[in-house]
Amino acid sequence: MKNKLYFIPLLLIPILMIVFGSFFDLQINQALYDRTNGFGLTMAAVGEAPGYAAIALLGGVLFFLGLKRYDLWWQKTLFIGAGVAALIVAIYFQSDHVINGNAFNIEHEWWALPFVGIPVALVLCGAGFGFGYYLGLKSDNPNLLKMVIIIAGIILASVLIITIVKSIMHRTRFRYLYDIGDGVLFHEYGNWWQRGTMPIVEEFKEEFKSFPSGHTGTAALGLVMMAFIPLFKKEWTEKKWLQPVLILIGTIWTLLVAFSRMLVGAHFLSDVGFGFFISMVIYLVADLIFYPIKCTNKEITEEKPTV
Numbered sequence: 001m002k003n004k005l006y007f008i009p010l011l012l013i014p015i016l017m018i019v020f021g022s023f024f025d026l027q028i029n030q031a032l033y034d035r036t037n038g039f040g041l042t043m044a045a046v047g048e049a050p051g052y053a054a055i056a057l058l059g060g061v062l063f064f065l066g067l068k069r070y071d072l073w074w075q076k077t078l079f080i081g082a083g084v085a086a087l088i089v090a091i092y093f094q095s096d097h098v099i100n101g102n103a104f105n106i107e108h109e110w111w112a113l114p115f116v117g118i119p120v121a122l123v124l125c126g127a128g129f130g131f132g133y134y135l136g137l138k139s140d141n142p143n144l145l146k147m148v149i150i151i152a153g154i155i156l157a158s159v160l161i162i163t164i165v166k167s168i169m170h171r172t173r174f175r176y177l178y179d180i181g182d183g184v185l186f187h188e189y190g191n192w193w194q195r196g197t198m199p200i201v202e203e204f205k206e207e208f209k210s211f212p213s214g215h216t217g218t219a220a221l222g223l224v225m226m227a228f229i230p231l232f233k234k235e236w237t238e239k240k241w242l243q244p245v246l247i248l249i250g251t252i253w254t255l256l257v258a259f260s261r262m263l264v265g266a267h268f269l270s271d272v273g274f275g276f277f278i279s280m281v282i283y284l285v286a287d288l289i290f291y292p293i294k295c296t297n298k299e300i301t302e303e304k305p306t307v
Contacts, residue, residue, distance in 0.1 A: 010251060011277070011281075013251070014274070014276035014277035015273070015277065016273075017269055017272065017273030017276065018192070018273040020269060021192070021270030021271075022191060022192065022270055024269070025189075025191065025192070026174075026186065028262065028269050029268055029269075032262050033174065033175070033178060035175055037260075039260060040264035041264065042103075043215075043256065043257055043261075044097070044104075044215065044260065044264060045097060045098045045103035045104060045120075046098065047218075047219055047257035047260060047261075048093075049094060049124045050219055050222020050223070050225070050226075050250065051155070051217075051219060051221040052093055052124065052218070053090070053124055053128030053131075053222065054128065054151070054221055054222050054224075054225035055086050055090040055125075055155060056087050056090040056126070056127075056132065057129065057131055057132035057135070058086055058132060058148055058151060059082070059084065059085070059087040059090070060083065060087075060128065060129040060133040060134075060136065061083070061133070061136040061148050062079045062080075062083035062132075062148065063080055063083030063084065063087075063129070063133060064083075064132070064133045064136030065079045065136060065144070066078065066080035066082075067079075067080060087125060087126075087129045090121070090125040090128065090129075091118070091121040091122060094117075094125055095113060095117035095118045095120065098116060098117045098121065099113060099117040102215075102266060138233050139232040140233055140234055141232055144232070147231060147232075151225065151228055153286060154221070154279075154282050154286050155221050158218075158221055158278055158279045159214075159217075161282070162213075162214050162275060163214070165274075166211065166212070169192075169211045170196035170200060171190060171192065171194075171208070171209075171210040171211035171268075171271070172188060172189070172190070172196050172198050172208055173208070173209070173210040173265060173266055173267065174262075175264065175265030175266060176204060176207035176208075177189060178265060180204065180207070191270070192268070192270040192274065210266070210267055210268065211268075211270070212271050212272075212274035212275040212278060213258070213261055213266075213271045213274070213275035213276075214275065215257050215261050215266070215272075216257050216261060216267070216271075216272040216275035216276050217278055219254040219258075220250075220254045220275065220278075222250055223247065223250030223251060224250075224280075224283045225250075226246040226250040227243060227246060227250070227283075229243075229246060230242050257272075258275075258276065
């Protein structure tokens, strides 16, 4: 239970972001906005990488299970196929995010996808897939498959909730209010709890998906994945410093992504706060519902292996 204490102060971070943003969203973006900022565009391209790498990582674990742990042909086909499918999905979305209008906006160039998007995605997601295979190889947790299913459920739930809320709220991005409106559309600004009222222009439909931040939510999923890593092997759970360090790294990355999204006017502070908050809450709910996992090998764990 004590490991869950790491997430109590962590959850306060997005809550404070939401509260502060409720009062100062517009003022913060006006002070920070730099549409062509190199850091902001780079993070737009690769900020979600930990989340997509987490999907590829799960694919690597599933691939290992099919290759090494299961004997029946249909089991091997199922797990190996699921592992490869997870890798392909991760590469597809990561490659698109490198080149699309949210990042460097080169998606219409013929060379962008084969020479920029796919190579970057192959490196990032391939590393995640390989690390997932390594985790499967090293794991002595008898509930490895159950843990993979839980992590996959957390990722799927977070993506679905953020996507659904975006489609309902239609909050206008700051950059659209500033650039398209030539700085005179701020009267159309609405707070996070107000559904967008501006007519959606099909050509700019992505500009009406400000709330909540998908980039920040996906980055936070990488944080959740890092918190699970020590549970793969008993020896790693005994390294008391490992989980806090991994959580700290994931938190810093998530906050950098959140800042970068405000910097380029893609999101407001409350948007990134809610993206962060949704992924954290889904993790905590999943932990409450699905754990404890009953371990048959008491050498692995004798108590609830919370993250």
